[in-house]
Amino acid sequence: MIKTLKFGGTSVGSAANMRRVAGIIASEGARLTVLSAMSGTTDALVKISGAAKAGDNETAKATIGMLREKYSTCIDELLGANQQAATERMEDALATIANEIFTYRGEVSDKLILAQGELLTSAIFCYHMQESGHKAVLLTSPEFMHTDPEGKPDTARLGRELAARVTGTDPDIFYIAQGFICTDANGNISNLGRGGSDYSAALMGVAIGSDEVQIWTDIDGMHNNDPRVVDKTFPIRRMSFDEAAELAYFGAKILHPATIQPCKEAGINVRLKNSMEPQAEGTLISDGEDNAMDFHAIAAKDGITVVRITSARMLMAYGFLRKVFEVFEKYRTPVDMITTSEVEVSLTIDSTCHLDEIIRELSPFCTVEVDRDNTIVCIVGCIDYQHVGLAARIFDGIKEVPIKMISYGANHRSMAILIATEHKKRTLQALNDHLFDCDCGK
Numbered sequence: 001m002i003k004t005l006k007f008g009g010t011s012v013g014s015a016a017n018m019r020r021v022a023g024i025i026a027s028e029g030a031r032l033t034v035l036s037a038m039s040g041t042t043d044a045l046v047k048i049s050g051a052a053k054a055g056d057n058e059t060a061k062a063t064i065g066m067l068r069e070k071y072s073t074c075i076d077e078l079l080g081a082n083q084q085a086a087t088e089r090m091e092d093a094l095a096t097i098a099n100e101i102f103t104y105r106g107e108v109s110d111k112l113i114l115a116q117g118e119l120l121t122s123a124i125f126c127y128h129m130q131e132s133g134h135k136a137v138l139l140t141s142p143e144f145m146h147t148d149p150e151g152k153p154d155t156a157r158l159g160r161e162l163a164a165r166v167t168g169t170d171p172d173i174f175y176i177a178q179g180f181i182c183t184d185a186n187g188n189i190s191n192l193g194r195g196g197s198d199y200s201a202a203l204m205g206v207a208i209g210s211d212e213v214q215i216w217t218d219i220d221g222m223h224n225n226d227p228r229v230v231d232k233t234f235p236i237r238r239m240s241f242d243e244a245a246e247l248a249y250f251g252a253k254i255l256h257p258a259t260i261q262p263c264k265e266a267g268i269n270v271r272l273k274n275s276m277e278p279q280a281e282g283t284l285i286s287d288g289e290d291n292a293m294d295f296h297a298i299a300a301k302d303g304i305t306v307v308r309i310t311s312a313r314m315l316m317a318y319g320f321l322r323k324v325f326e327v328f329e330k331y332r333t334p335v336d337m338i339t340t341s342e343v344e345v346s347l348t349i350d351s352t353c354h355l356d357e358i359i360r361e362l363s364p365f366c367t368v369e370v371d372r373d374n375t376i377v378c379i380v381g382c383i384d385y386q387h388v389g390l391a392a393r394i395f396d397g398i399k400e401v402p403i404k405m406i407s408y409g410a411n412h413r414s415m416a417i418l419i420a421t422e423h424k425k426r427t428l429q430a431l432n433d434h435l436f437d438c439d440c441g442k
């Protein structure tokens with residue numbers, strides 16, 4: 001069985017955790033392992049590049065110093081014979097960052113800075129695998145993970161170039177690669193977006209013809225609600241690709257939203273596992289039947305902006321919505337939820353980078369109102385319209401919460417509700433208490 005395993009930041013966040021991960025890789029017989037940067041690294045790198053751009057060299061220097069300490073400690077605690085080589089590797093990475101900020105006179109490349117986290121973590125980890133007596137080979141993901149001008153991964157090229165490195169070689173080799181990072185269409189180092197290592201693992205897992213992709217993190221699988229916000233959540237043992245994709249899309253942080261699609265297309269099961277507790281069952285995501293419970297899980301996505309568009313021209317007209325959506329398409333801004341009435345359409349977006357341009361282009365033919373700081377709450381389950389009373393159960397649970405938008409009917413697998421973010425916690429908790437019997441974990 002060919003397995004691709006991915007370990008997130010916490011899983012490789014310390015020397016002790018890296019040791020545990022090496023054991024998991026060996027016992028699972030993982031052909032390919034995809035790693036994130038040690039926890040906190042990418043946030044620190046974002047801070048460094050932000051500080052540098054703002055001319056705050058002191059903060060940039062101090063944060064580089066913090067990273068030096070963090071990685072030196074890990075190297076000291078983890079490595080033996082390779083300590084010197086790993087320290088040199090770390091100094092190279094920190095010098096690349098410092099050079100980008102303090103020496104190079106052009107525009108600071110935050111992508112180059114961000115990439116150092118995964119590059120350094122994977123290098124240290126690979127030394128550890130080798131010192132533990134394994135045949136471990138470090139791959140450099142930007143050599144085979146390329147994106148097109150729209151930022152979409154070139155899966156055909158990935159298939160060819162990763163297979164050329166991995167297939168037909170000694171079956172005892174453990175390949176170690178970086179998640180998150182890639183090369184963009186201009187040949188510059190780039191990334192797949194925050195949390196993108198899960199997506200890297202899915203794409204690489206498909207590329208090498210894996211039988212299973214395992215996403216190892218710090219919790220025992222997909223829970224029925226966000227455990228960071230809600231008391232008494234429980235893990236879901238099995239779920240379908242579609243359900244998992246929906247939950248990830250609507251904010252379940254455990255999975256990057258793009259992770260499921262490549263695995264679903266290739267028919268590769270995805271298993272979510274806890275690296276802190278390898279014996280725990282986790283969650284198996286497969287092509288299987290959706291479970292028959294009315295309500296399976298809830299996810300929430302913050303940072304949602306509502307754009308309310310009003311125009312008398314919409315009344316009995318055709319082509320109006322097309323005109324509206326063309327503007328969003330022109331500015332490459334995805335729309336999540338949409339509701340319509342006689343002369344109004346409300347839609348939600350989570351990227352406001354081009355909002356000013358969008359409003360400018362919409363204004364000649366409609367009135368536009370913007371409402372920020374909202375959260376989409378998505379309830380996933382078997383919400384069949386023929387099963388009368390399910391919507392009532394949902395709303396009964398949150399009758400005290402002001403609801404701004406509702407979306408249901410595109411499928412009968414989910415209902416999405418828009419609320420102001422200030423009501424998120426009590427909404428998620430109320431739904432959890434009302435829709436699930438959390439004490440028996442079902």
Ligand code: ADP
Pocket residue numbers: 007008009010011036195216217218219221222223224225226227228251252253254255
């Ligand atoms: P990694 O660094 O391994 O990629 P993440 O922090 O990205 O890990 O994702 C794991 C975290 O996702 C968990 O620690 C948990 O707090 C959070 N999370 C949010 N929603 C869910 C959910 N529905 N089920 C499980 N974990 C969730």
Ligand code: ASP
Pocket residue numbers: 008009036037042043117179180193194195196197198
């Ligand atoms: N290290 C990256 C991040 O923090 C990618 C990942 O962890 O998936 O976003």
Ligand code: MG
Pocket residue numbers: 008195198253254255256
């Ligand atoms: Mg993650």
